[in-house]
Amino acid sequence: MSKYKLIILRHGEGAWNKENRFCSWVDQKLNSDGLEEAWNCGRQLKALNFEFDLVFTSVLNRSIHTAWLILKDQVPVESSWRLNERHYGALIGLNWEKMALNHGEEQVRVWRRSYNMTPPPTEESHPYYHEIYSDCRYKVCDMALDQLPRSESLKEVLERLLPYWNERIAPEVLKGKTVMLSAHGNSSRALLKHLEGISDEDIINITLPTGVLILLELDKKLRAVGPHQFLGDQKAIRDTIKKVDGQVKVKQGKK
């Protein structure tokens, strides 16, 4: 029986989502569609009478801006690198469609969605290496800069996210606080896998659209009482999921 409700949100669309590029830890802003998605979420939450006590975000500004746009009144917002998007290593900045041409659609799908596959790590020569690691937000984390990931599988995302869930977020939920996580596609999938008990094989099929509210009902031990639910126009959401899934398909004309 459901005792707690948790809202998870994959941030609104950014320029690189539209360009089908691995954004990862690069700090891209929301684009105009992403802003609109965030405002729509805010309106939806208001219509559903959701009032949050606490919001958790990653340290990437697209997740923070999404939260800011949704919150109309002051609600404490806490940011942690442990909710960051999956670190895609050397794939950061690359376009999925071109990669699908070079490596095949299935390979790209596995890279994006699988549980255990770690992409090659990012090196100092990577065009976005210094943009990421010289930013002061990574000097004040609870992990030393040189220990922060240089590439991750989804499994590794969950390993760095879980201590934060257990130590910061779960205790607040257990106190009865209404909590929202404004996070990313893969950090959200990792957490859903853990809470819903989704298998390593099935997680590859879970797609989360941008800017759509996800409700997870939890029992007293913070295990999901059923699958996550998308809130909103279900047909529109199915279309959006199809769009996200279709991002790695090579357009027929180019094959």
Add this chain to the structure above:
Amino acid sequence: MSKYKLIILRHGEGSWNKENRFYSWVDQKLNSDGLEEAQNCGKQLKALNFEFDLVFTSVPNRFIHTAWLILEELGQEWMPVESSWHLNEHLYGASIGLNWETMALNHDEEQVRIWRRSYNVTLPPTGESHPYCHEISDSRYKVCGVTLDQLLRSEILKEVLERLLPYWNERIAPEVLKGKIVVISAHGNSSRALLKRLEGISNEDIINITLPTGVPILLELDENLHALGPHQFLGDQEAIRVAIKKVEDQGKVKQVKK
């Protein structure tokens, strides 16, 4: 020698600042000038290469939005922001919502200046029938234990300092002593109260201290968190003098109406 730096910021302009009305705890949004002030403040701090560790704000939205806009300019949206009613503006009692210029016509300019700026002079309290009573007796104050009686009072600046100090001592000062560079996004009077304390400004002199909106104020502190010198406004000094005069003139009756 300066051991610590503190930045204090009076929030950007809201519509009631422009209308010369006692804002107090009424939760008005920033107007377009206020948005611009906050963004300019952020750009200025960026140009001065300030890097912060922590932001404290009061509870009404315009303070939080000011902080968010500044952090956005600095590319530091991830920075922790903590809000507390202890940093809220002076509770102005029955004067909430009233226009200073109209009051100056009825009570004279010097009286209004004393009400706005002095340390010990109280305005009449408000009551449940006040037009803004329900707006300020908001659920966010119930969760932090502020009672309706407290909300209906009128505070003197001395009392603003008395309720701000425990928060300074228990939450903000320890962070400063750890070497963190802290920004406090607050209101004119809560900022003045804190500056009075840290700079040792007398009860008589505090009436002459005016803080313009959206201008970062730097205070350099010694190892005991006492100010090493007077607060400094950062930015174009001529523009700041004009902004200060604008705030000071808000309580004056315009000549043509006299």
